[in-house]
Amino acid sequence: MSTAPQVTTRPPRGTLVARVLPPALLGGRRAGRLVERNLLVYRRTWIVIASGFFEPLFYLLSIGVGIGKLVGTVTGPGGQVISYTAFVAPALLASSAMNGAIYDATFNIFHKLKFAKIYDAVLATPVGVTDVALGEISWALIRGTIYSAVFLLVMAVLGLVGSVWALLVLPVAVLIGFAFAAVGMAATSYMRSWQDFDFVQLAVLPLFLFSATFYPLTTYPPALQVIVQLTPLYHGVALVRALDTGAVGPGALVHVLYLAVMGVAGLAVTSRRLGHLLLR
Amino acid sequence: MPSDPAEPLIWARGLCKRFGDLVAVDGIDFEVGRGEAFGFLGPNGAGKSSAMRMVACLSPLSGGSLRILGLDPARDGVRIRSRLGLVPQDDTLDLELTVRENLYIYGRYFDLPRKVIRERADQLLAFAQLTERADDKVEPLSGGMKRRLTIARALINEPELLLLDEPTTGLDPQARHLLWDRLWRLKQQGVTLVLTTHYMDEAEQLCDRLVVMDKGRIAAEGTPRQLIEQWSTKEVLELRFGPGEHEALAAKLGGLAERIEVLPDRLLLYVEDGDEALAGTHRRGLRPDSALVRRSTLEDVFLRLTGRRLVD
Missing domain, CATH: 3.40.50.300 (P-loop containing nucleotide triphosphate hydrolases)
Structure with missing residues (x-):
């Protein structure tokens, strides 16, 4: 028979801080705890993480290098002639940032929300819904950033990096991930069953194929060009491609703004929906 | 604080x-x-x-x-x-x-x-x-x-x-x-x-x-x-009869208890003296399959207050 641990009553730590700081500053203060939890889980299953790197690499080899042999060269964003591989590689990086974020924010979050009931336990602690939303999005971003970094390294080794601006590709990949993870999580909060995830596929696949990923925007007739420019991945692809080729203009700021607004809006909807779903 | x-x-x-x-x-x-x-x-x-x-x-x-x-x-x-x-x-x-x-x-x-x-x-x-x-x-x-x-x-x-x-x-x-x-x-x-x-x-x-x-x-x-103490009697007499008979027999026990609760499988008689109530039951010519006298518990309070069995 063991003895019971000593349970004493004493005022908690940190209440003074909580009283002095405005609540807005504290929102998301504990988001890191969710990241810590995921690290603990994936420490044992790092192979699952490693596997996520191969998808964009396979695309680069098959489409970029393989089809690139047939196509030869294309006109890059700044009007310069570049190899097809160099044209496609940044778009694949942007797409994989989207894919990774969406996968984490939809399938994984839905499982934790509906089946593993992770957040039900978490919300009984000082961790709040905004912390959960921010924490899970951060985790998706950390994971996505590692993939993007490795991919960028491969691009550099293959001589597909054409400008020092490419140093900014990594933060941009984080921004793309943020935008899609936030919106993906918001969408997940409305899903009722696994069947609903077909809609995710239905949205992501055309984005991947038609966002000027595999050919320049000018291939489309003018009316279609406008429509493509309204969709989110286009901005990610255009931004990464501009940085990689060095053809950076003020238009890049429009892309950044589009993605940032998308992410913030998604985050706001996600916190509200999680509160609605879990704190009933 | x-x-x-x-x-x-x-x-x-x-x-x-x-x-x-x-x-x-x-x-x-x-x-x-x-x-x-x-x-x-x-x-x-x-x-x-x-x-x-x-x-x-x-x-x-x-x-x-x-x-x-x-x-x-x-x-x-x-x-x-x-x-x-x-x-x-x-x-x-x-x-x-x-x-x-x-x-x-x-x-x-x-x-x-x-x-x-x-x-x-x-x-x-x-x-x-x-x-x-x-x-x-x-x-x-x-x-x-x-x-x-x-x-x-x-x-x-x-x-x-x-x-x-x-x-x-x-x-x-x-x-x-x-x-x-x-x-x-x-x-x-x-x-x-x-x-x-x-x-x-x-x-x-x-x-x-x-x-x-x-x-x-x-x-x-x-x-x-x-x-x-507030919601039940001191003792409870539990009587079991054949299946389906409880509702009808409850009427014949009137006056023996402060309150009678009819459950699907038995009758509960709320009384001050359980043995006395059992003797009364026998005097009325009723022969239950089984009889048990016990003290009141919270379950009886519950039954009284909610009219329902507790564990369902």
């Missing part, structure tokens, strides 16, 4: 919870003092868990006022939760982590330093009799072990107030007794316990004071003994 020892840990007035048209909690008043073990007793759907979730700051009020540790849950949810422990109805353990990791990460959710968590985790594992299983995954543990781990987890922040929603539902008798023993020890250490249950014996064992809830309202309040 040290709380005033005289101040109730929980103070509720006109507490309401509605889900659309459904009224789960319909204006209840109650207080829980420091060091008390307080119970919500009631059938499924009586509103116990909804009340508990509001106290845990997991569910906004639909009406009324609530103060926990002197604080308002709508404004100070984070501060309140940092001083509470919650054992929810479902274990909600993290199945992707080991037993020890469950305690560890839960402590991190409370912002506790790693070193403090490691020390407390060892104590809590011993307390929950899970030291041997510390590095196992949670999934293969038995129901009783999972429940003990959930309780250990809720203690990681050394809460002033421990909330337990149906702590032993679904456990076998040995597991329940072990759990009761652990909860008893916590009570001895001065931890305030609030629990919901639909088990009479649990309420009698653990609760200093309890409320009986029915259809979202509080039907009665008191110590187990007070409730029995």
